[in-house]
Amino acid sequence: MGGFEFFLGATMGALARVRRKLRDLRSYANIxxxxxxxxxxxxxxxPRRRIAGLVARFLPPAKPVDPQLAPDVRHLQDQGFVxxxxxxxxxxxxxxRRHFEKSKVFAPYxxxxxxxxxxEAAKLDSHVLQIADQDLIxxxxxxxxxxxxxxxxxxxxxxxxxxxxxxMMAWWSVPTTDxxxxxxxxxxxxxxxxxxxxxFIYLNDVDSENGPHEFVRxxxxxxxxxxxxxxxxxxxxxxxxPDQIVSFTGPASSAFIVxxxxxxxxxxxxxxxxxxxxxxxSMLPMAYGPARPFxxxxxxxxxxxxxxxxxxxxxxxx
Ligand SMILES: O=C(O)CCC(=O)C(=O)O
Numbered sequence: 624m625g626g627f628e629f630f631l632g633a634t635m636g637a638l639a640r641v642r643r644k645l646r647d648l649r650s651y652a653n654i655x656x657x658x659x660x661x662x663x664x665x666x667x668x669x670p671r672r673r674i675a676g677l678v679a680r681f682l683p684p685a686k687p688v689d690p691q692l693a694p695d696v697r698h699l700q701d702q703g704f705v706x707x708x709x710x711x712x713x714x715x716x717x718x719x720r721r722h723f724e725k726s727k728v729f730a731p732y733x734x735x736x737x738x739x740x741x742x743e744a745a746k747l748d749s750h751v752l753q754i755a756d757q758d759l760i761x762x763x764x765x766x767x768x769x770x771x772x773x774x775x776x777x778x779x780x781x782x783x784x785x786x787x788x789x790x791m792m793a794w795w796s797v798p799t800t801d802x803x804x805x806x807x808x809x810x811x812x813x814x815x816x817x818x819x820x821x822x823f824i825y826l827n828d829v830d831s832e833n834g835p836h837e838f839v840r841x842x843x844x845x846x847x848x849x850x851x852x853x854x855x856x857x858x859x860x861x862x863x864x865p866d867q868i869v870s871f872t873g874p875a876s877s878a879f880i881v882x883x884x885x886x887x888x889x890x891x892x893x894x895x896x897x898x899x900x901x902x903x904x905s906m907l908p909m910a911y912g913p914a915r916p917f918x919x920x921x922x923x924x925x926x927x928x929x930x931x932x933x934x935x936x937x938x939x940x941x
Pocket of ligand 1: 796807813821835836837883887888889890901
């Protein structure tokens with residue numbers, strides 16, 4: 624390739640990157656986006672907790688924590704995670720997995736990813752195949768799990784105010800051709816809202832080979848490695864002893880809440896696939912959440928009463 628062609632190619636590439644950045648920024652040009660970028664600038668845990676405490680005072684108050692759940696709240700605050708045995712039964716997980724096997728997926732890290740069936744998705748060579756929103760909300764049990772009284776009590780206890788269901792997602796983690804770790808498969812911290820917690824549920828069995836979630840115990844409180852980028856295994860090993868890394872392996876239906884301002888990742892898949900559901904509880908509506916709520920009748924769920932405030936981002940109560 625001649626010098627001029629190379630220059631032209633590089634310039635076109637740079638222009639395409641700028642155009643992509645501008646388009647991404649446009650989707651944050653609203654109040655959620657302003658809050659998102661403002662809180663992201665505060666990285667250390669003490670000032671973040673002070674800001675969250677202040678914001679909590681202006682939000683609907685939390686119900687008193689069920690005394691039986693107080694140890695779970697403390698575990699979450701000290702260790703950064705808590706296991707939730709029995710939240711989902713194996714039969715529920717199986718029903719949800721069957722639903723997602725028939726659902727459409729897309730590659731969230733690809734620009735202009737097509738939305739395709741799971742069978743067609745191999746051609747995308749993407750490590751993440753995310754379930755399209757319309758198929759997510761029609762998943763059996765979704766709304767009931769997100770509104771489980773035990774989950775809400777633990778989250779309210781940790782926040783000190785009522786939470787908002789800010790984001791729900793489900794995705795398949797699959798091996799790529801090169802099997803290399805990329806994006807959230809590398810250790811990182813999330814700075815998604817003034818305070819937030821992520822509920823994860825495995826919908827198939829997860830062992831060391833098909834992408835267990837990993838978390839550095841208590842790292843949400845540590846001043847080390849507080850940047851918003853990705854960290855190598857060597858950097859994490861230099862900062863934290865190996866026995867601080869918790870690997871969440873377990874059968875389908877395993878559920879746990881994680882404070883992902885701590886260092887975490889989903890290990891890259893070597894063999895098989897992992898199907899995971901995530902519900903993010905935030906203080907404020909999240910920048911990544913749906914632009915408009917869905918109708919209650921669109922969800923597959925029981926008719927149990929749900930709190931309109933907690934569900935306002937996802938469920939239109941008008
Ligand atoms: O796939 C995983 O287990 C990690 C996901 C993650 O990094 C996140 O949800 O913040």
